[in-house]
Amino acid sequence: MTAAQTLLRLNRIHPLKSQDDVHVLDFANEATDVSSCRGAPTVASIDLPPTDLPPSLLATLPGRYYTDPAVFALEQSRIFEAGWFCCVRSADLTTPGCFETVQIGQESVLIARGCDGALNAFRNACRHRGARLCTDDRGAVKRSFRCPYHAWTYGLDGKLITVPNLTDMPDIDRTKYGLTWLAVREWLGYAWVCLADDPPSFEDTVIAQVTGRLGGPEEIDAYRIDELGLGRRINLVPDHVIVHRMFPRGPDRTLVRCDWLYLPEVIESGADLSRSVELFHRVNQQDFEACERCQLTMGSRAYARGGVLVPSEHHIGAFHDWLRAKIKNLRGG
Numbered sequence: 001m002t003a004a005q006t007l008l009r010l011n012r013i014h015p016l017k018s019q020d021d022v023h024v025l026d027f028a029n030e031a032t033d034v035s036s037c038r039g040a041p042t043v044a045s046i047d048l049p050p051t052d053l054p055p056s057l058l059a060t061l062p063g064r065y066y067t068d069p070a071v072f073a074l075e076q077s078r079i080f081e082a083g084w085f086c087c088v089r090s091a092d093l094t095t096p097g098c099f100e101t102v103q104i105g106q107e108s109v110l111i112a113r114g115c116d117g118a119l120n121a122f123r124n125a126c127r128h129r130g131a132r133l134c135t136d137d138r139g140a141v142k143r144s145f146r147c148p149y150h151a152w153t154y155g156l157d158g159k160l161i162t163v164p165n166l167t168d169m170p171d172i173d174r175t176k177y178g179l180t181w182l183a184v185r186e187w188l189g190y191a192w193v194c195l196a197d198d199p200p201s202f203e204d205t206v207i208a209q210v211t212g213r214l215g216g217p218e219e220i221d222a223y224r225i226d227e228l229g230l231g232r233r234i235n236l237v238p239d240h241v242i243v244h245r246m247f248p249r250g251p252d253r254t255l256v257r258c259d260w261l262y263l264p265e266v267i268e269s270g271a272d273l274s275r276s277v278e279l280f281h282r283v284n285q286q287d288f289e290a291c292e293r294c295q296l297t298m299g300s301r302a303y304a305r306g307g308v309l310v311p312s313e314h315h316i317g318a319f320h321d322w323l324r325a326k327i328k329n330l331r332g333g
């Protein structure tokens, strides 16, 4: 499944400095188009949830939601490019000129710390001929980004600074050819970016969801959460926090970035953190292997109409309903 599941497990929050782990969930499988199989159910029929389930069981999404490029494209445009996306640890962009690039939906996004200390986010595309401005995942520049193709150069605030032979083009208004700016918010130690032309309220969406789970702002402050990172999925354990950020790469592939975050004093104490990192790393590996094992059969006719959720899994049904509503114009979706 490419739409990351918003799932907060709350114990007690304690924070952070990070150790990183990156995992690519490789969901590649062979049979993804069940509708093309001889004798397979039609797309419309496989989308109809079973009507004969006992009350203890809820239907899952049909298998094609995990394999169909059309579903993936809708997820990208209606979820990941439409809402706020937790994309980089803002604490990693320490000084002006530090930058990272991330893929959000179909867009490469450049996030950079500006001269004023604030974060800026741009579509990572030169306004001249569209070359990708930065191809590195992260790095630092002094004061500007220079496109390697024809040397158009942009400031850390995205403004176009110089263009070769600009004096030969007196009619060019540089203010109209800056990088395309994106909405960005720095909160809970992460940069949140929204690609939408008209971003939804950050307070009414992200903050409301988080406070709905953690309690009001006072409770969050009590956790010193400004030192924490918070992602699409977070696990809170007694002496550290583990944040998962999920970057969909394709219908059958998701990049998972995992941050282990500790209180600064825990880091400074020189305590051996490797055991706690290793413990959850093992949990991660088990979860990843289970997901990859399920993904192998998402294209099977056995799963064309999906599976079932037992009572302890019924909360997942709410997520499926949410996802269906987001992409509801999909035929039969």
Ligand code: FES
Pocket (backbone or CB within 6 Å): 126, 127, 128, 129, 130, 131, 147, 148, 149, 150, 151, 152
């Ligand atoms: S494409 Fe960037 S300067 Fe020409």
